[in-house]
Amino acid sequence: MTTENSQIVLGTMDFGTRVDPDRAFAILDSFVAGGGVWLDTANCYSFWNDPSGVGGASERVIGAWLRARPGARDAVRIATKVRQNPLVPHSWPQSAEGLSARAVHSGVEESLGRLGVDHVDLLWAHAEDRTVPLEETVGAFGELVAKGVTLRIGAANHAAWRVERARSLARERHLEPYTALQLRHSLLQPRPLTPLPEAGHRLLTAEDLDLARSEGLAVWAYSALIWGSYVRPDKPLPAAYDHPGTARVLAVLDEVAADLSATRNQVVLAWLMHQNIDPIVGASRVEQIEEALAAREVPLTDTHMTRFEEAR
Numbered sequence: 001m002t003t004e005n006s007q008i009v010l011g012t013m014d015f016g017t018r019v020d021p022d023r024a025f026a027i028l029d030s031f032v033a034g035g036g037v038w039l040d041t042a043n044c045y046s047f048w049n050d051p052s053g054v055g056g057a058s059e060r061v062i063g064a065w066l067r068a069r070p071g072a073r074d075a076v077r078i079a080t081k082v083r084q085n086p087l088v089p090h091s092w093p094q095s096a097e098g099l100s101a102r103a104v105h106s107g108v109e110e111s112l113g114r115l116g117v118d119h120v121d122l123l124w125a126h127a128e129d130r131t132v133p134l135e136e137t138v139g140a141f142g143e144l145v146a147k148g149v150t151l152r153i154g155a156a157n158h159a160a161w162r163v164e165r166a167r168s169l170a171r172e173r174h175l176e177p178y179t180a181l182q183l184r185h186s187l188l189q190p191r192p193l194t195p196l197p198e199a200g201h202r203l204l205t206a207e208d209l210d211l212a213r214s215e216g217l218a219v220w221a222y223s224a225l226i227w228g229s230y231v232r233p234d235k236p237l238p239a240a241y242d243h244p245g246t247a248r249v250l251a252v253l254d255e256v257a258a259d260l261s262a263t264r265n266q267v268v269l270a271w272l273m274h275q276n277i278d279p280i281v282g283a284s285r286v287e288q289i290e291e292a293l294a295a296r297e298v299p300l301t302d303t304h305m306t307r308f309e310e311a312r
Contacts, residue, residue, distance in 0.1 A: 006273035008292050009038040009079075009220060011282035016057030017049035019284050024061045025068070030286045032075050034293040040220070040280050042081035042126055043111045044096075053089030059114035066116055073117060080115070081156060082107035083126035084200070093199070099129035101140040108149055123150035124182055127157040127200050138166050142175025154180030154218070157202040160211045167215070181212055185221035185277065187268045187308065188230075188249055190240035197238070198223075209275075221272055224279035230264040248311040256307065262298045269295035274305055 010031045015024040041062060044055035066072050082104055088095035097103040141153045155163045155178045163178055170177035185204035212219045228235045257267045269292060272279045283289040
């Protein structure tokens with residue numbers, strides 16, 4: 001595969017909380033100037049870092065940036081998510097909004113208000129909600145597409161069988177189906193069967209990729225750079241990554257990075273894009289997004305990919 005259809009997605013989770021609006025504006029400006037297109041946010045970002053105890057800060061910052069940059073809405077595509085925003089401050093997951101039809105419609109309406117737009121380009125179901133019939137959720141998302149509130153819909157952190165079941169229900173009812181998957185993925189992988197400490201995270205599996213490639217679904221990968229752990233000594237890899245495969249992969253990563261005069265991060269991003277996976281990259285400084293965008297030019301070959309596959 002080539003990277004010609006793959007792209008870096010700007011993750012904006014920390015905008016308005018850990019990243020102040022001025023820095024967020026600079027990052028957004030740099031991303032667009034560098035040819036970046038997709039912004040990834042969520043209605044719940046970032047309730048865990050916000051004194052209010054609810055989400056919305058990231059969407060508000062993006063909305064303020066759009067108002068301050070005439071024409072910017074035409075230059076970017078916006079993806080947001082519903083499902084996880086607490087309805088009661090500081091009460092999660094107990095008061096998470098869920099995926100009932102009412103919650104989906106209400107969540108999107110509030111997101112549009114914060115963003116200051118009349119539609120989003122992609123709406124994600126942020127996680128499963130098995131307390132609600134899948135038919136109800138599928139119907140709500142399909143209705144939003146029919147109304148033009150969102151152009152496309154996707155499933156984040158869903159089991160592959162649930163995605164395909166939802167797609168089947170949508171087809172039966174002549175509704176727009178999910179056309180994108182978002183899951184956690186990177187070159188390094190945790191030990192198999194090791195529970196992830198991060199609530200709600202779901203790792204990309206071979207089954208997810210099989211579904212995506214068979215059905216023509218887009219795949220977005222979050223935590224692609226494992227929170228800086230590839231390059232920052234002050235952010236060591238989580239304990240789940242302490243296994244022999246990690247050392248083997250890192251050795252190859254350093255060799256390939258040296259061969260290609262690229263950084264570790266750039267090679268990891270290129271590795272994902274070589275598989276037609278779009279990496280989501282969060283940034284707290286302009287230099288970080290500039291580095292990430294340069295990964296599009298890293299000339300990773302099938303030979304490099306084979307070396308990584310053998311190491312993993």
